[in-house]
Amino acid sequence: MMPWDGVVEFVAVAQTESFTQAASRLGISTAQVSRQVSQLENRLTIKLFYRTTRKVSLTEEGAIYFRHCRQVLDGLEEAERAVSRLHHSPQGLIRMTAPVTYGERFIMPIVVDFMAQYPQVEVICELTNKQLDLVDGSYDLAIRLGRLADSSLIAKRLSSRRQYVCASPTYLKQYGVPEYLTDLNQHDCLIGTNSHWHFDEQGKEKVVKVQGRLQCSSGMTLLDAALRGMGIVQLPGYYVNDAIAQGQLTVLLAQYQQAKEGIWALYPQNRHLSAKVRLLVDMLADKLP
Structure with missing residues (x-):
């Protein structure tokens, strides 16, 4: 044998x-x-x-x-592709993971375009807001948003996002407009996976621990609660841009807004990046807004 x-x-x-x-x-x-x-x-x-x-x-x-x-x-597989130039027509399985809402709205449409361009590529994508272990789960690629924890993963910046603190006019009329970061302690905040909000105060990072009656890992749920006047929310622009433009939400504490955060492609350091994954990462970097 x-x-x-x-x-x-x-x-x-x-x-x-x-x-x-x-x-x-x-x-x-x-x-x-x-x-x-x-x-x-x-x-x-x-x-x-x-x-x-x-x-x-x-x-x-x-x-x-x-x-x-x-x-x-x-x-x-990579060695065979190198000698036979199969990277011009990638094939095989890509296992990946991405956050739920961002994955649905932005990542997966590009992935489907990629699969249409390369019919011999298969994709298994798990949309979850949990940070899965890429090595134990045998994932080739992960899309992560915002701050990256220190790890052995290799990261490539694909795009960026900006966080906005905002609330509905109805809420602000009833409870007042916060003018300083310390004012957040007096307000009902709608909290996502992290109760610590990050700001920029005179060029230095300022972290504020907020509190509120609602905490949920779903950005769409927090957006809906904010639109109903339930509290102040901090969300990326792709959640709130339309509501801000239509006057349904008002941007707050703009003077403390941080610079844009990264949107990243991560892959294990000990796994050679195959041609098909590299091509997908390049397409994501090219097409993401």
């Missing part, structure tokens, strides 16, 4: 969580996939998958083996 026997089949099953879908992707029979994986398990003397009638999932040992195999296969 050759050392690579069963590895490609194993990786396909791990990615699709299905022997049947793995077989379809590889263009072979389900029985052949199952046989190759079983022979690989026997050779390694470990169990790679938990198998039930409804689900296939990696064991702890299988997850470790998958991460290493994926890196090797990515390297082989």
Whole structure:
């Protein structure tokens, strides 16, 4: 038995969580996939998958083996593309993640354009506001907004956004207009995932802890609450620009507004950036507003 026997089949099953879908992707029979994986398990003397009638999932040992195999296969794929110039026609699977609202409005339309341009590319995208572990989840790419936590991930700036503090005229008429950052303590603030709002005060960063009756990870929910006069909100421009232009929201504390924040593409440092992912990142950087 050759050392690579069963590895490609194993990786396909791990990615699709299905022997049947793995077989379809590889263009072979389900029985052949199952046989190759079983022979690989026997050779390694470990169990790679938990198998039930409804689900296939990696064991702890299988997850470790998958991460290493994926890196090797990515390297082989890139080497083949380099010598055969296949990067002009990218193909294969891209696993990615992006925030929900920004992903729906801006990222996924560009991804669909990318897939239309390159029909042999497959994409699995998880839209979530949680910051998923790219290595453990075997993601090729993540889109992150705003401030980046220190990590081993490689980041490329794609675009930028600006945060606005605003409230409805109805709320301001009833509770008054805050003129200074300290005034926020006297107001009901609509809070997202972070109760600390960032500002610029005479060239220095100022962080203000706000409080309020509503905290929600959904920007659209916070926007709706602000429009109803429920409180003061801090949201990126793509949420509030239309409402500001129509007079439904009033911009507050503009003198403390920070410079634009980055919108980033992140990928694992220990994973070679494949041609297809690089082309997608380039298209996102070119087309994002």
